[in-house]
Amino acid sequence: MTLAQDIPARAVRDGSSGPQASLIVQGADATGIVAAVASVLSGHGANIVSLDQYSDNPQGGAFFQRTVFGMDDLRAALPDLRSDLDRNLVEGFGLRYTLRDLSTPKRLAIFASRSDHCLLDLLWRHRQGQLPVTVAMVVSNHPDVADDVRAFGVPFFHVPCQGTDKSAAEAEHLRLLQGNVDFVVLARYMQILSADFIDRVGVPIINIHHSFLPAFIGAGPYAKAKERGVKLVGATAHYVTEKLDEGPIIEQDVVRVTHAHTASDLTRRGADVERAVLSRAVLWHAEDRVIRDGNHTIVFA
Known part of the structure; x- marks a missing residue:
């Protein structure tokens, strides 16, 4: 029996039809988080397609961010990208994150x-x-x-x-x-x-x-x-x-x-x-x- 057909990555409502990934970041709010995320992504040649963020209190509250980005050779780049995110977000800010290739439903x-x-x-x-x-x-x-x-x-x-x-x-x-x-x-x-x-x-x-x-x-x-x-x-x-x-x-x-x-x-x-x-x-x-x-x-x- 065949499975229902997978939906291609372009079905995701975040713009470009090329390879895309989602990056979810959460933890204690602090100055510089958005800049750090953007710096890591741009350093790997990623193009940010959409970015949403929320803080329940800018003075020491909880921070949440969803970023969708596209880049060439996405799957091959993910290991190095995770290493940089670990260093900049986890070690640098004490944040948690998840990174997922959106081309895999x-x-x-x-x-x-x-x-x-x-x-x-x-x-x-x-x-x-x-x-x-x-x-x-x-x-x-x-x-x-x-x-x-x-x-x-x-x-x-x-x-x-x-x-x-x-x-x-x-x-x-x-x-x-x-x-x-x-x-x-x-x-x-x-x-x-x-x-x-x-x-x-x-x-x-x-x-x-x-x-x-x-x-x-x-x-x-x-x-x-x-x-x-x-x-x-x-x-x-x-x-x-x-x-x-x-x-x-x-x-x-x-x-x-x-x-x-x-x-x-x-x-x-x-x-x-x-x-x-x-x-x-x-x-x-x-x-x-x-x-x-x-x-x-x-x-x-």
């Missing part, structure tokens, strides 16, 4: 259950070239969406997960994932992941939640929202942590509703918001636009 696994609106939206956007990722696999605890997934040329794995003991299912998940993916997306996967699984999987996990957290947690959120007479229906995409639905938030959005909307209307409108919010979160993560800082995120969208 991140590998994504999607977990889903019976609800398919978020799953199929991601697969469609990927096929249209809107998500610069490789969809390595779809994993579901139900077989319902198997034919739809395989129609996109993506491997599908049915891993039943029933009862309170999920150790066997999670062991199979780890076997499928480890070494094969760079992040996981829960596209309305209706199972709670154990702390052990989250720790052992070793890659970020993004979840879509059917409300503005923490409102209306649990089953039947739209029926609860109808009972409360809500005027807004929202969705939240966040990173998964051991604390259920309390991980760092990547993106949120809302749509207005009125007293005349039924619970079914709210479900439909909510599904629209969920699709949009999750796709943006996946795109931003894939393009290294999200920097995690504890339980907080800086998003250079």
Whole structure:
């Protein structure tokens, strides 16, 4: 079975179609960081395509920067570039950084259950070239969406997960994932992941939640929202942590509703918001636009 087609580097929304890399820098703010980054890059003949930065307090606060740059013979130059970044940023300023060749898309696994609106939206956007990722696999605890997934040329794995003991299912998940993916997306996967699984999987996990957290947690959120007479229906995409639905938030959005909307209307409108919010979160993560800082995120969208 063939994998879904990779999205070329030019799909990244940062200008030039040539070889590009992203450089993420974070740590304590100090005078001269931006100049040091620019000096290292220019010293290697790199051309800065885009640069975003944020400091939560210029007087000793935390500093965050995302830089996308292009250069000839990028892959061959990366080892020497890392050495200079170590010397100038890590040793010189005590900063942390990540450097990634954007021509290699991140590998994504999607977990889903019976609800398919978020799953199929991601697969469609990927096929249209809107998500610069490789969809390595779809994993579901139900077989319902198997034919739809395989129609996109993506491997599908049915891993039943029933009862309170999920150790066997999670062991199979780890076997499928480890070494094969760079992040996981829960596209309305209706199972709670154990702390052990989250720790052992070793890659970020993004979840879509059917409300503005923490409102209306649990089953039947739209029926609860109808009972409360809500005027807004929202969705939240966040990173998964051991604390259920309390991980760092990547993106949120809302749509207005009125007293005349039924619970079914709210479900439909909510599904629209969920699709949009999750796709943006996946795109931003894939393009290294999200920097995690504890339980907080800086998003250079």
